[in-house]
Each structure stands twice: as C-alpha cells, then as structure tokens.
Amino acid sequence: xxxxxxxxxxxxxxxxxxxxxxxxxxxxxxxxxxxxxxxxxxxxxxxxxxxxxxxxxxxxxxxxxxxxxxxxxxxxxxxxxxxxxxxxxxxxxxxxxxxxxxxxxxxxxxxxxxxxx
Amino acid sequence: xxxxxxxxxxxxxxxxxxxxxxxxxxxxxxxxxxxxxxxxxxxxxxxxxxxxxxxxxxxxxxxxxxxxxxxxxxxxxxxxxxxxxxxxxxxxxxxxxxxxxxxxxxxxxxxxxxxxxxxxxxxxxxxxxxxxxxxxxxxxxxxxxxxxxxxxxxxx
Numbered sequence: 001x002x003x004x005x006x007x008x009x010x011x012x013x014x015x016x017x018x019x020x021x022x023x024x025x026x027x028x029x030x031x032x033x034x035x036x037x038x039x040x041x042x043x044x045x046x047x048x049x050x051x052x053x054x055x056x057x058x059x060x061x062x063x064x065x066x067x068x069x070x071x072x073x074x075x076x077x078x079x080x081x082x083x084x085x086x087x088x089x090x091x092x093x094x095x096x097x098x099x100x101x102x103x104x105x106x107x108x109x110x111x112x113x114x115x116x117x
Numbered sequence: 118x119x120x121x122x123x124x125x126x127x128x129x130x131x132x133x134x135x136x137x138x139x140x141x142x143x144x145x146x147x148x149x150x151x152x153x154x155x156x157x158x159x160x161x162x163x164x165x166x167x168x169x170x171x172x173x174x175x176x177x178x179x180x181x182x183x184x185x186x187x188x189x190x191x192x193x194x195x196x197x198x199x200x201x202x203x204x205x206x207x208x209x210x211x212x213x214x215x216x217x218x219x220x221x222x223x224x225x226x227x228x229x230x231x232x233x234x235x236x237x238x239x240x241x242x243x244x245x246x247x248x249x250x251x252x253x254x255x256x257x258x259x260x261x262x263x264x265x266x267x268x269x270x271x272x273x
Contacts, residue, residue, distance in 0.1 A: 025228075026228075028222070028226065029226050029227040029228055030226040030227065030228020030229055030232075031227060031228050044228065044231070044232060045232055047228055048226065048228030048229045048231070048232040049229075049232075051226055051228055052225075052226060052228075052229055055226075
C-alpha cells in the first residue's frame, strides 16, 4: 500500500454525503495513518480514543464468544462514529452527521478496509 | 495508588494524566533528574534509577539534535511486548521539565499517552509557579533534602 492508495480509500468514504471525515488509524497504537477531515475535527484525539474503544469492544466481544467485530457505530445527538477493523490491524473510521446514510458509509468503510488489508 | 509530589502544584495535573492516559508509572522531573512527583513506584531505588536514566536519555537526544543542527526532539517512545515508555520534555514557569511515563499496551496506547500529554502540559503550565532565583544547593543540606524528598515521594 502507498500513501496515495490510502488517500484514495479515504476519498471514497468522504464522498458519501454527511461524512465529515475519514481516517485510517493503527488499532494498537491509536495513531493516525491517513486522514481526510473537515476543519475543526481533532484527528489525533479521535484516533486515540476510537482505537482505545475498539480494543475494549474487541475484548468484550471475545469474552462474549461472538468472535471479532466487523463493524460498529456510535450514534450521538450531533453526529456519529463508524468503524471497520481491517485485517492488518488498521481501523477505518468515519465521522458522520446524524442523518447520514449509514448503510452506504458502512459499504464504503468495508471497501476501504479491504483495500488497506 | 496515588501521585506523590515534592512540589504540590504538580499533584492535580499529574493525577488527571495518570487517570486519563492509563499510565502505570509516571515521573515528573527536571532535566537534571531531580524528581518533582511520581506515580506507581514503590521503591526509592527504582525512582532514582528511572530518573537518572530518563534524564540521561533526554540529554543524549538533545545533544544528538544539536549535532544535527535541529531543535531538541519533542518526544521519544519505545515499545516492548507488554509495555511502552514515553519520554518528553516540556517548559513551564518552573523551568524545563521532563515526563517519563510507562504504560501497559493492554491498558493504554501511544495515541492516548500522547493525547493526554498535551493536556498535562497545559495543566502544568497553568499550575506552575514562576521561576524564581535558583536556590543554592549546599553540600551540608543535600543529603537531608534528598531524604526529605524521598520521604515525601513514598509517604514515609
């Protein structure tokens, strides 16, 4: 994978109306690999906290015997967070508006995750 | 386990950092290795060793940067299989300081440790006293002051 292909993967996600930004984040470290964000979004903070949450969710799912997570979504009053863990340990993260087409974003996140695997 | 501090203004910022970043061990010290506060250490000898080694690493990387004609490196991270070490300098009204944080990779991450370090710097700057005239250290007082500091750091 090259930096250009990371950018291309994120570009497809951010083309979905209502997506405010997308990032590739290292799942273990919570560091930003690549990002396409609207101004005002604190990328490193979202990356660190999303990775921390993803780690805890993964443990919870393993403890529950459900296997590894494939997609999770957090809905808040003014927006949401959608995450797809890639096979290589990279998380594909989208920051969205509350009224976004979640199915379409999920599809693009899964495509991006395949691209960075 | 709580933060123990020789200088009380460091307590609140450091407590917040330990809680938020999920750090296992934290040292706040001067670049010379004089410890201002610690969290997680149980033995004085470990604090002294970690402070001396952390200060030495900072001195080495600062000199390396100087040789390269660069400003001092902002931070250093070193990860093992289970733990990570984060070492970074900062400036406050009290003067330049160094933070050494050890974190479990199961509990925290470099991203979290870095993220909340930014907050720690802001909090320490807000809480720090203005740098005064440096107090002269007399040989006669050195051992007594060192013992007092260690007693404070370990609550003895």
